[in-house]
Amino acid sequence: MSETPYYISLEEAINITHKSPLSIETEQVSLDEAHGRILATDLSSKVNDPPFDNSAMDGFAVRFEDTNEAPTTLSVVATSQAAASDDTISISTGEAVQIMTGAPLPRGADAIIPIEACTVDGDSVTLNQPSKPNFIRRCGENIKQGVVGLKEGSHLSPQSISMCATMGYDQIPVAKKLKIGIISTGDELKSPGETLSFGEIYESNSYGLSGLVKALGHIPIRYPSVVDSIDDLRRQFDQASSECDLFLTSGGVSMGEWDFVRKLMEEEGNIAFWRVRIRPGSPPLFGHWNETPMFGLPGNPVSSHVVFRMLVTPYLRGSLGTSFPIDRIVHAKLLTDVRSTNDCLTLRRVTLRSTREGFLAEQPKHQGSGNIDSLSSADGLTLLQPGQSGKTGEWIEVLLL
Numbered sequence: 238m239s240e241t242p243y244y245i246s247l248e249e250a251i252n253i254t255h256k257s258p259l260s261i262e263t264e265q266v267s268l269d270e271a272h273g274r275i276l277a278t279d280l281s282s283k284v285n286d287p288p289f290d291n292s293a294m295d296g297f298a299v300r301f302e303d304t305n306e307a308p309t310t311l312s313v314v315a316t317s318q319a320a321a322s323d324d325t326i327s328i329s330t331g332e333a334v335q336i337m338t339g340a341p342l343p344r345g346a347d348a349i350i351p352i353e354a355c356t357v358d359g360d361s362v363t364l365n366q367p368s369k370p371n372f373i374r375r376c377g378e379n380i381k382q383g384v385v386g387l388k389e390g391s392h393l394s395p396q397s398i399s400m401c402a403t404m405g406y407d408q409i410p411v412a413k414k415l416k417i418g419i420i421s422t423g424d425e426l427k428s429p430g431e432t433l434s435f436g437e438i439y440e441s442n443s444y445g446l447s448g449l450v451k452a453l454g455h456i457p458i459r460y461p462s463v464v465d466s467i468d469d470l471r472r473q474f475d476q477a478s479s480e481c482d483l484f485l486t487s488g489g490v491s492m493g494e495w496d497f498v499r500k501l502m503e504e505e506g507n508i509a510f511w512r513v514r515i516r517p518g519s520p521p522l523f524g525h526w527n528e529t530p531m532f533g534l535p536g537n538p539v540s541s542h543v544v545f546r547m548l549v550t551p552y553l554r555g556s557l558g559t560s561f562p563i564d565r566i567v568h569a570k571l572l573t574d575v576r577s578t579n580d581c582l583t584l585r586r587v588t589l590r591s592t593r594e595g596f597l598a599e600q601p602k603h604q605g606s607g608n609i610d611s612l613s614s615a616d617g618l619t620l621l622q623p624g625q626s627g628k629t630g631e632w633i634e635v636l637l638l
Contacts, residue, residue: 242510247582250513251551254523257509257530259482259556262413268398273454274411275559276391282384283405285377290342292317293372297333297355297362298346304368313360317343333362342373349373380404392561412557415455418477418484419443422470422498423536426462441609442487442541446534449545453553453562465495474501478529485549488536491520498533502526514623516581517606518544537606543584543618546638565637566620569596575619575627576604582622586615587635598635612638 242253263277292298299311311333315326319339327344328334334343349372356363380386386404391397393411401409426440427433440462447457458481463473470489477484489498490511499522502508508524518540522533532549534541554560569589577583587598598619602611617635621627 241508244512244514244519245510246514247547250510250521250523250548251555253509254530254548254552255555257525259415259530259553261415261557263410264413265408266411267408268401268406271393271398271401271409271411272395274393274414275454275557275561276387276389276393276397277410277412278389279385280387280401280404280406280409282380282382282386282403285382286379286403287374287376290376291319291339291374292336292342292349293338293374294349294351295338296336296349296351296372297364298328298336298343299333299348299350299364299368300328300330300345301348301368301370303330304348304350304364307367308363308365310361310363313357313362315343317341335362347373390557390559392559415482415553416458416480417450417455418458418460418481419446419450420460420473420477420484420486421462421536422465422486422488423462424465428462441538442534442536445538445542445609446485446487446545449542449549453550455553465489465497467497467501470497470501471505474506474526474531478527478531481529483530483532484526485545486531486533487541488534490522490533490535498522502531502533506531513544513548514581515543515547516578516583517604518547518584519581521548523548535606538609539586539606539612542609542612546618546636547584566634567596567617567637568632569598569617569635570594571627571629571631571633572597572599573601574629575600575621575633577621577625577627578623580623582620583625583627584618584620584636585627586611587617587619588614589616589635589637595632596635598633 314332316335317326317340318337328346348368348370350364350368354366386400421440421443425437427437429439443459447459450457463469486498489496502524506524506526508522511522512519513521518535520535521544534544575585585604587600590597617637620634620636
């Protein structure tokens with residue numbers, strides 16, 4: 238291991254993973270299938286939005302110069318409705334056109350009077366307030382034809398998909414969903430629902446990691462748990478590397494005699510780094526098996542989740558050229574002491590409460606890396622830098638979960 242970067246900072250580890258990005262393929266999908274996907278190219282608007290001058294209010298379209306005093310009575314000569322196909326409607330001095338929200342502005346009109354400021358009497362309307370050149374949406378004021386509305390790497394939220402439709406797209410190019418394999422290791426693991434014997438525990442990590450993969454919009458492939466056997470592990474690595482774009486292991490990466498993931502990667506794989514200066518979660522490794530990238534995550538449930546968040550998520554972000562998911566960090570005042578370390582980024586689980594003073598953070602449950610309850614009930618992870626005190630009353634950064 239002398240030539241492999243060992244016990245490095247989180248920043249160094251992320252930088253190393255970014256040197257081996259995943260190869261991303263693209264595909265065309267309909268807008269109905271686009272939610273949560275990553276846009277594969279810039280999208281320029283096919284049209285002006287709005288495509289014509291139109292009214293922002295229900296009311297009457299008028300000439301400003303005729304109506305700058307009130308009250309003023311005008312003749313109603315026509316009605317303009319949304320989706321109207323008649324583009325010949327116009328007004329002259331002393332005339333008004335009843336108009337609906339979104340309807341095209343008649344020729345000659347340059348102001349809209351809201352309906353609530355008008356009194357209608359047959360074919361005439363009295364304006365009870367002076368007009369202003371307001372309430373008109375101008376052609377292309379939202380976005381002009383040919384202008385980029387969404388950039389490559391955008392995460393397609395509901396509002397982004399509405400933007401695609403507004404720009405005239407019914408199908409868009411997106412990054413293909415990645416297939417990410419998940420392999421849990423250990424003789425002690427049993428599937429939930431099975432009867433436990435002494436010394437056995439339920440395998441939970443693959444379910445949590447699968448959820449994390451799905452939350453990022455990709456396809457998790459959970460493989461059966463592997464007992465502590467080099468041969469069985471090799472076969473599972475071979476299968477995962479042939480079927481997936483990336484695979485994750487859980488357990489077997491520390492320094493013990495039975496940590497076979499590390500041993501197999503040392504002897505037959507290609508390790509880019511081993512161990513990172515974060516707590517919890519310091520044992521992870523990153524490398525390649527049969528040229529397929531892989532992350533070896535710790536076996537403790539909290540550690541596997543934390544390492545996914547701190548290492549795997551940035552790797553996927555970088556490979557896809559996206560900012561999703563954005564790391565949301567808040568400042569919070571500690572209500573309890575949080576034990577930190579002198580050489581690691583400390584990621585303790587805290588709950589948050591919003592007050593007029595700001596966020597208040599406390600650590601209500603014990604912080605053992607095997608205590609998944611402390612993570613499932615947490616709102617965030619502390620970002621205590623090496624040597625930072627973590628004392629009650631200190632303001633710290635918290636990464637929201």
